[in-house]
Amino acid sequence: MVDNVGGSSSCNGGENREQERLLPIANVGRIMKQILPGNAKISKESKETMQECVSEFISFVTSEASEKCRKERRKTVNGDDICWALGSLGFDDYADPLRRFLHRYRELEVDRSTNHPEDSP
Structure with missing residues (x-):
């Protein structure tokens, strides 16, 4: 294995990949604020x-849902797969409401699409 000695691009590249894996912090902060009193403050560390x-x-x-799809030789993960994965992993409290929402x-x-066929792709 060869390290990128003297180049800082590997650090930036790793950081960029890390950021791509994470939800946008502004969205996370917005969701956190919804549940808290209006005068509450949230530290940057808490948001991170x-x-x-x-x-x-x-x-x-998603990994659990993807594995199910792989075993079934499908390439697309759908909402039903996510609901199944939540249940499979023991998150039934989330799976059932998500199934109702998806339905x-x-x-x-x-x-x-029935009422406005011109809006449909």
Whole structure:
């Protein structure tokens, strides 16, 4: 293995890859503020910690869903796969509401495409 001695590009490249893996911190902060009282302050460290946690959780669930798809020789992970993965990993408290949301979302998409066919792709 050869290190990139003298070049700082490997550090920046690694940092960029790390940032690509994480949810945008502004979005994480916005979601955190929604649950807190209006006068609450959130430290940068708290936002960064939550950013890492939620990004890892999403990666964990997506990996499980992706593995299911791989075993079924499919290339596309869909919402049902994510719901299955949540249940499979023991997150039933999240899986059931997400299934209901996904079902409702799909109903609304059908209604939208039926009522406004010009808006559909």
